[in-house]
Amino acid sequence: MSGTVCLWLRRDLSTRFTSIRAARSERLRFFNPFHLFRQDMNWLEHEPLSADVVVVGGGGAGLRAAYEAAAQGASTILVLKGRLTRSGATAFGVAELAGFSVPDGAVDPLDSPDVHFADIMRVGQGCNDERLVRILVDEAISAAHDLERWGIQFVMDPNTGKPLVAMGDFASRPRNRKIYHHGKPITEVLAQEIAKLGVVVLEHNAVLGLLKSDAGIEGVLCADENGVVREVRAGATVLATGGAGQLFERSLMPPDITGDGYAWGYRNGAKLVNMEFMQAGFGTVRPSLNIVLPWYWALLPRFTDRDGQDILDGVLPPDVEAAHAMKTKVKHYPFSTSDASRWLEIAAKRAIDEQRVPDSGSFLLDLRNVDQTLLPPGGDLSVMWPISKDWMKRKRMDVDAQPLEIGLFGHSINGGMVINDDCETTVPNLLAVGETAGGPYGADRLGGNMLLTCQVFGRRAGRRAAELGMSRRGLALRTERPELxxxxxxxxxxxxxxxxxxxxxxxxxxxxxxxxxxxxxxxxxxxxxxxxxxxxxxxxxxxxxxxxxxxxxxxxxxxxxxxxxxxxxxxxxxxxxxxxxxxxxxxxxxCPVQVELRGDRPNARKAPFAPR
The missing domain is CATH 1.20.58.100 (Fumarate reductase/succinate dehydrogenase flavoprotein-like, C-terminal domain)
Structure with a gap:
């Protein structure tokens, strides 16, 4: 394959089978000895594809892993449910800005990788893998340089003419560079880079499960929306399928984030860690979906039900005032019991449970007539607030004209599959990266660390997958398809x-x-x-x-x-x-809790990370 051509296999790939399906459906119906599918459905099987590496998931982590694998000379296939740069969590337009942690002391000379490390370990509260955290902070600056080399534009501070650097969730020092439109620019530039390297991209293909042999995982079984099924066989398989935000009725994740990688790994013997820890918080309900970013609370908005009743009434402990809970919330978006901001989400959930709100489970956050002097002039909040207002207007939400209708949303998972330094799971030939992997985070997670994690460990996963996949070329192993x-x-x-x-x-x-x-x-x-x-x-x-x-x-x-x-x-x-x-x-x-499959049930136990 040419090194400058990217093969795009889109949804129209299977149109050539239309006449075959009509004329020969009985003979070409998909069948396998394990009776994986209903036998009266006209599934068609395409010839298998083979590569050194298959990456599942087209977000920031998956794209970086595919790029690195191909850059090492490995033949690489990328499989994703939707369209490249339009599906997955990284490109999802759920916020006007995304953070990318860079501990280079650009704004605060007291910041450094060591301080970043201490922050992550502090908020992880004993549940992080220390070795993975060390890798993350030590390679953060080079990951940021990669983005700049590829042309990623960070938000500029109009007061200084330099990149805007803000305080991230739970951080002790400002180190968060800001990127417009969440992480979409990262996916766009990496899509261009993998095209130059000849990565084969299968769009609109849903992976049904993993292929396996006695030696470990051997690739994936996937199907497109027209019923064309294919095996993608590979020496190394990288799962970068994101988290499981769709576990909840309201989610700040796109519809394709359904816990796939966790489930496939779990069924094949992988250990998972920190799965009880997740990010949840407030988002807008209508007319558009958007995160209620933490700096909104700095303006001390009214937080009420539809009848004007304050949601916090009767919920706050005697020693906590509403203004204190809101000002504390400015420090982080996700729900956390680590400070007084917890009472905002707890009060909202109790109001839902007590049926004090409509069936929609929504509340009103009124930012009209707030005191904007509460935002220190020249500070990062005063720069980001007008950006937020403009973004919300474009999504048909004018915060100066009407209250925001908000609700409680599930978001990210802090845990995932247990991995080593090179993203290998406890299952041979299976790697995990991004939100699909566990260890870098614990009880809470620093803001700006997920996009960073995708790049740091995406690079490591891709390089290790290439090494592993190329070393296994030519092996003739009997593979089994997943039980479905x-x-x-x-x-x-x-x-x-x-x-x-x-x-x-x-x-x-x-x-x-x-x-x-x-x-x-x-x-x-x-x-x-x-x-x-x-x-x-x-x-x-x-x-x-x-x-x-x-x-x-x-x-x-x-x-x-x-x-x-x-x-x-x-x-x-x-x-x-x-x-x-x-x-x-x-x-x-x-310490962390690990979960693995025992029989047909999850078995959970205390399991501290082993020292390395």
């Missing part, structure tokens, strides 16, 4: 979309923000009942799109059970994990 018993059914009458809806309802009611033994037990029972309803063949699968929908729902079921298992065993409150029945932090839990 949930797709062998589909003869029922209920809408397959109901599976996701029920999972989200259970997780939102029982696991989001406020947790207890009672709520977690309810979540476990409801998720188990949903799984039984799928296996009882109650849902209808007639099309490839419905099969993919069911596969995503099945992945969410697994990830929901993993999260519930981890949250149940952690009988304390720490960071983003709030147990109303164990409201204090317990030093006995200054």
């Amino acid at each position: 018993r949930h797709l062998a059914l589909g003869g029922g009458s209920e809408d397959v979309r109901e599976v996701k809806r029920r999972v989200r309802a259970a997780m939102s009611q029982h696991v989001l923000i406020i947790r207890s033994a009672k709520s977690l037990d309810s979540a476990s029972q409801e998720l188990g009942a949903i799984r039984e309803s799928v296996l009882a063949d109650r849902f209808r699968i007639d099309t490839p799109a419905q099969a993919v929908e069911m596969n995503e729902a099945w992945n969410l079921l697994d990830v929901g059970e993993i999260m519930v298992a981890a949250a149940s065993i952690r009988r304390e409150t720490r960071g983003s994990h709030f147990r109303s029945d164990f409201p204090q932090t317990d030093s006995e839990w200054d």
Whole structure:
């Protein structure tokens, strides 16, 4: 393949099969000895593709891994559900600005990689992998230089003419460079770079599961929306599928972030860590989706239900004032029990549980007539506030004219698969990167670290995958396809979309923000009942799109059970994990929780990271 040509395999790839499907559907119907699919569906199998490396996921981490693998000379295939630069979490336009942590002391000479390291370990509260954190901070500056070399434009401070550097969530020093339109510019520039290296890109292909042999993982099985199934065989497989934001009824993640990588790794023996820790917080409900960024709270807006009743009334402890909770919230977006800002999300969740708000579960955040002198002139907040207002106007939300309608949203997962320094999981030939991997974060996560993590560990994952994949060239191994018993059914009458809806309802009611033994037990029972309803063949699968929908729902079921298992065993409150029945932090839990599959259930246990 030419080194300057990128092969794009889009949704129209399978149109050449249309006449074949009509004339020879019986003979070409997809079939395998394990009866993975309903046998009356016209699945068609395409010839397998082979490469040294296959990367699943087209966000910042996946693109960086694909770039690095190809740059090392490895033949590389990138598989993603949607379109490049338009799908996945990195390119999702959920915020006007994204942060990228660079501990170079550009604004604060007291900042350094060592200070950055101390910040991450402090907010991780004993649950980080120290070695991975050290790698992250030591390679952060070079990762930023890579972005600048590729032409990424950081937001400039009009007062200094230099890049704007802000304080990130939970940070002790300002080190957050800002990028317009979240991380989309990163995906756009990396898409150009992988094209130059000849990476094969399969768009609109949903991975159904992993291929495996006695030697480990051997690639993936994927299907497009027209029912064309193919194996992508590779010496090394990199999962960069993001988190599981779609576990919740409201999510600040795009629809394709359904916990796929977690579920595939879990079923194939991978260990997962810190899955009870997640980011949740406020976002706008309508007319458009957007994060309620932390500096909004610096203006002390009114926070009420539709009847004008203050959401915080009767919830705050006697020693906490509303203004203090809001000013503390300026320090970080996500919910955290580490300070008084916790009462904002706790009050909102209690109002929902007590049915004090409409069925939509929304509140009003009124920024009209706020005192803008609360934003220090010349500071980073005063620079970012007009950018935020302009962005919101473009999304049909004028904060000067009407209150924002906001709700509680699930967002990122702080955990993932256990990895080593080069992103290898506990399963041979399987690597994980970005939000799919665990270890760099713990109970809370510094703002600006996720885009950074995707670049630092994407580089490491791609290089190690290339080395591993090229070393395994020519091996003739007998591979097995994944067990997909949930797709062998589909003869029922209920809408397959109901599976996701029920999972989200259970997780939102029982696991989001406020947790207890009672709520977690309810979540476990409801998720188990949903799984039984799928296996009882109650849902209808007639099309490839419905099969993919069911596969995503099945992945969410697994990830929901993993999260519930981890949250149940952690009988304390720490960071983003709030147990109303164990409201204090317990030093006995200054360590991560690992989860792995035992039989057909998740097994959770304390498991400190091994010293390296």
